[in-house]
Amino acid sequence: MGIRKRKGSDVWYVDVRTPGGERIRHSTGTTNRKEAQEYHDKLKHDQWRVAKLGERAARTFDEAALRFLRESEDKADYVHRELHIAHFCERFAGRNLDTLTRDEIFDALPQVSRKSKKVTALTNGTRNLYLGTLRAMLNKAAHEWGWIATAPKLPNLAVANKRVRWITRDEARKLLKTIRTDWMRDVAVFGFATGLRQANILGLEWSQVDLVKRRAWIHPDQAKARKPIGVPLNTEAVEVIRRNLGRHSTFVFSRRGKPIVKWDLAQWNRAVAAAGIDHFRFHDVRHTWASWHVQGGTPLNRLMELGGWSKYEMVLRYAHLAPDHLAHHAEAVTIWAQSPPGVPEGNAKSLVA
The missing domain is CATH 1.10.150 (DNA polymerase; domain 1)
Known part of the structure; x- marks a missing residue:
């Protein structure tokens, strides 16, 4: 054992045993015998120090x-x-x-x-x-591996907080009217109705849909968070699915009888422009769905389940759209707990207003 070349290779390989009996065999990364021998000697030395002195093995x-x-x-x-x-x-x-x-x-x-x-x-x-x-x-x-004593602290770089991009129902209706292709319109309507990601919609199979119980599901290997997602289907989502019955044997959504492999981004952008909407990606359909839910009173913990988010922080960005649950707390900082001085009982509210 020591250093040697493998058949057909000019690179030297190291082959040593640690003091504990473990065999180490790998490339030295060099064709120079002297450098390979130095690498071998250092490796043996390091392994001895690990075994005898309790030092941590150097890892690359x-x-x-x-x-x-x-x-x-x-x-x-x-x-x-x-x-x-x-x-x-x-x-x-x-x-x-x-x-x-x-x-x-x-x-x-x-x-x-x-x-x-x-x-x-x-x-x-x-x-x-x-x-x-x-x-x-x-x-x-x-x-987990015990390869290094500590990991460097790596805080994220500062990122400008951007507004969540969403559109109103009126804008959504205008957008859907400007989409000329049936399959694209159906995909968009289904997106507004379910909040599913584009890849999950285009890859949705009939085996993942139960029209009787009005639900669909995304398997763990299809979800971004690698967790299954249960998808309740509202009336509009059910209507879209029924329109596509019989068009393809496997996939719910298809294009001319074939699976949809690529979204028509150019046509989408033309439709967005024709509807008078600025900078609206298909992923913003998901943001819109979430925004409508919050505005409609859906609790954030339920929205997290519906959207398949793995972190609560992901749904907190929609919380400001419906601050109604905080309204009663606002009374905790009123100036006049009772009628202010010089104002008859009952007129305090008109003063504040």
Whole structure:
């Protein structure tokens, strides 16, 4: 055992046993024998210190990235996690995990996006997604795997609070009238009626619908939070489903008898413009549905269930739309608990008004 080359490869591989008997075999990452031998000797030395002195074994960023991605394979956002980790690997590959500093991590955050040959500056919101992925990996390394003593503190970058984008029922009716394609109109109506995400609507199968009991369901592997969602169907949602009976054997919504693989964004944007509505994405249909619910008196905890949100904070952004539940608390700060001086009993309310 020691260092050796594998058949057909110029790279040296290390093959050693730890003091505890564990066998370690992997690439040294170099074709230089001297460098490979130095790597081997350091590895043996480190393993001895771990076994005899109780020191923590040094782990690399690459090792952590590989394990984190393996443990994330069942996550709904796996594709994004993979993208984020790949970005940081370009900067931290080969580095010992416990040497990463807070400042280095923030310096390594991406500044621009280069999609479709177009370079655009990334918002802090998007950069926070990268930060969140790395934070999750380092926290696992510290608290679950025991690879590092502590994880760097990585607070999110400041993000400007934006208003929740929603439209009124009158605006929604105008929008639906401007959509010329039947399948797109049906999808939009179903979105306003159920609040489901676009992917869940387009992928909805007949096996997920019970028209008799007026309900549908989203399976855990289809939900963003990886939890099942029960969907009560109101009258408009039921009517939409009935209109689509017999059009496709598997999917509720179809286009010319075939599954819908892609949303027609160009036609959607034309319809939005024709209805005189500014900057309204299809995802804003979900925001609109939630806003209507809150304005109609649906409690936030029930809305959380209906929308399949995993965090209560996600529904709190709609709370301001219906502050009625706070109205009685407003009386706690009235100036005149009784009639103010010089004002006859019963006239205090007119004074305040």
